Amino acid sequence: MNTDKIEKLFERMKNQLDIHEPSSDHQVRFLEKLQQQNKVVQLQPKKRNWYKPLAIAASIAILIGIATMGSYAPDEKAELASVSPQMQETQGFFTAAIQVQLEEIDKISSENTKELVVDAMQQMEKLELDYEVLKSDLVSSGSDKRVISAMIKNFQKRANLLEDVLQKINDINEFKISENENSIL
DSSP, X not given: OHHHHHHHHHHHTTTTSOOOOOOTTHHHHHHHHHHHHOOOOOOOOOXXXXXXXXXXXXXXXXXXXXXXXXXXXXXXOOOGGGTXXXXXXXXHHHHHHHHHHHHHHHHHXXXXXXXHHHHHHHHHHHHHHHHHHHHHHHHHHTSOHHHHHHHHHHHHHHHHHHHHHHHHHHHHHHHHHHHHHHHHO
């Protein structure tokens, strides 16, 4: 249907369309006309304007100044230990306990418990990321007791998680030992 309309359009405009190729000297004549129009214009040398280079240099100097001022900003994160000597002791206790538990998990884990350990380490990473946020909150809140409590609870969650993983690994290992003893008899 649409093609019929297009064909009718071409039939009506048949004598009006330019279907002839240009003559062989067309390109030569075109280039000659183009060369005649191109006249060389002498440009006068510009006077050197020092405003733009000075503005750029001043901008760079300001950016460098701002960047160096940013490096002297106070710490944006604070550890639990920075609150008081008691909190320092608490942080030290939990850090040591968590480290001992991690070493124990590493020592007793096996192929059978690999998935359990990987899952536990992912959960530990999430808790550590939460702790990083709490460290920032501690600074912005001015050592608010709620933030301190949340930091302690984060340490407790990590220790409890690792304790549960240790218990599950021990259970799996004991089950394997008892299964092997039964299969031998």
